[in-house]
Amino acid sequence: MKPNTLRLYNTLHTWVGLMAGWALFIAFFAGAITVFHHELHVWQNPARLEGRHATEVQVEGPAIDAFVQKLVAVHPDAANSVFVGLPSKEEPDFNAYWQNKAGEWLTMNGARLNGDAAAQQQTSLDHVTGELSAFLNSLHYSLGLDTGGMYFMGVISVLYGLALVSGVLLHLPRLKKDLFAVRPGRNLKRFWMDAHNVIGLFSLPFHLIFAVTGALFCLSLIMVMVFNVLTFDGKLMEVVPRVIGAAPEVTAAGRPSPTMPAAQLLAIAREHGGERFTPEAIRFQRYGDANAVAEVRGDSSRALGNGGAVGIHAAANEPNAGQLIANQTAGGRDGNHALYSAMYALHFGTFGDLAVRLVYLLAGLAGAFLFYSGNLLWIETRRKTRQAEQPRVHRLLAQATVGVCIGTCIGVALCFPAALLWPERAVSVVFWPVFFVAIAWSLLRAPVRAAVELLYVAALASLTVPLSNALLTGDHLFVAALHGRWAVAGFDIGAIAMAVGYVALARATARRARNGPAESVWALRSASAEGAPQATMRKVDAS
Structure with missing residues (x-):
């Protein structure tokens, strides 16, 4: 070349x-x-x-029907189109999402829906x-x-x-x-x-x-x-839902008709999705209408495009009740859905x-x-070799890189204890102030000093993950590991490993600051200070 x-x-x-x-x-x-x-x-x-602690959750059809029917009774807009997340080991309650007439997304879970009128709103x-x-x-x-x-x-x-x-x-x-x-x-x-x-x-x-x-x-x-x-x-816009889902957008017929029981819908989905297909959510459109459709979404194990859905005509009293609209699960989907689901799985590693x-x-x-x-x-x-003053843009770029990158590490680590201390508050309230304080600190300090100091802070912030877990839940690393709760213990182990890595990187950066070229923005001593003794020695030799 x-x-x-x-x-x-x-x-x-x-x-x-x-x-x-x-x-x-x-x-x-x-x-x-x-x-x-x-x-x-x-x-x-x-x-x-x-x-x-989360245990295995069994989802039964009547419980799904009761949740959706009560949701539609309290919030009629949900009948138009609602996503219902089924209880699981990770999420042991129902979760529903829908849009109101103004287009705003709303949500409801089983605990609030079964509460008083204020909780339901x-x-x-x-x-x-x-x-x-x-x-x-x-x-x-x-x-x-x-x-x-x-x-x-x-x-x-x-x-x-x-x-x-x-x-x-x-x-x-x-x-x-x-x-x-x-x-x-x-x-x-x-x-x-x-x-x-x-x-x-x-x-x-x-x-x-x-x-x-x-x-x-x-x-x-x-x-x-x-x-x-x-x-x-x-x-093109009207056909996009067909590419990312298994059921098209439908309009209401204006004729009431009971929607098929969820147990039947899940059975149809499992029949067409195969034994590896596990339903995780159901999207209902036009619930209680003669044009009702249901889209059972779930996961197919050991498939590259593991996410998929089965679309079903869901109006119980209609001739097409229970008929398949589309099967977009692993092994049955078309080319568009295969490509889309494979891209998603490859990006997030869900396969x-x-x-x-x-x-x-x-x-x-x-x-x-x-x-x-x-x-x-x-x-x-x-950097300019043998030059005491380096371009200011290099120093600013070094300071900003240290602040943004290490500030992100500190902010993310502190989001974990914040999530336990204030579970009803957004963890962004903690992340963004920490992030900008780290940037401000890096801009006020020499790049290498800011890097070493912030790396040690990042190590301490990482240690707050297992510490807060132990203090606030009692489910510390050893307890979680002994009981096989690796979803809990894994984060504690990872945080400790990250803390060790930050300390090692801080020590390496400090060594570089002491032993590296004096004219570097990562040096603790300046090239001018280093050059002064050399100039004095030359004068002595000349005399």
Whole structure:
């Protein structure tokens, strides 16, 4: 490859990585944890505060019917279209979501629905969107900035893909030489560069998956709107639900008709979904109407596209009662649904068991390390040797990188005890102040001092995870492990491991500050201070 071409790819890889690095660090760090999305519910479950640990839950049809009928009686808008999450080991209560006439999303669970009139009117989503798992998920796909943040992350994903392609092309000529070339020693810059390259090469398949699927998920609505106008003559939007679900949007017939019992609907879904299909939710449209349909959604074990649904005509007194609309489960779905479900499973690692999700966890943390180390390497490569004053932009970039990246680590760690201390409050109330305080601290301190100090703070923040769990629930690491509650013990173990890693990184950064080049922004001593004794020695020699 020509030298000019290599320089072009190097420039593209560097600047795209710099522009997208901070956002990608947040997305990867939060995304690595949300691989265990369901386990986060178990860790935070307020019932654990009372010693009631989650057990196996049996869902019966009559209980589902009673919940939906009471919900529709209290909130008639739910009859138009309502998602009903079935009780499970992680979520031992019903959860329903629907939109009112103004288009606002509302929610209800079994406990509130069976309460007094005031409890039945508590339909706000605040307690759902503010919980630990939901916040970390939103931090992953939108930086916690709702729709605008999601579109922004879509653009970042596109830039991320460009950085991957340019990085691969840049390293192709020396791929064999660099593949296992991690050279520890006094040259820490070379060691960090080797580690950056090796981790990037070995985790490349995961990064390609995340870049492509992340861009498609975040920008899908925009792409649909563009194609709807330019190619499909305004008819694309109406068929989108058929691509992502098993039942089309239906209108009310205006004739009342009882909806089929949930037990029959679940039996039909299991018959068509196969023995590996486990129902997890039911979406009812036009409940109690002659045009009622039900979409039983669930999970098929040991399938790449594990998420799926079965659409059923659900009006009991109609000729088509119980007839299949579509079977979009593993082994029975069409090409569109197969592609969509496979993309989702590949992005979140839902297609595998614990081993696969642990690999995704490590890949996510390794990806976060790549963006942190990439920025630091750029700063170190651009420093002026034997020059006391470095460009101010390098210092600011170093300070911002330290503040954003390590501040994210501290904020996420402190969200865990916050979720136990204030289960009804949004953990974002803790994350954002901590995040911005870390950035402010990094801007007020020398980059290396801020990095070492914040890394030690991150270690302490990580230790609050097992500590708060032990103090507030009594279900500490050893108790949870002895009783096989690894969904609880796993987070405590992971937090302790992260604390050890932060301490090790802080010590390595401190050594680099003491022993590295004096003109570096990561040095504790200045080049001018180091040069003064040398100048004095030269004068003595001359005399």
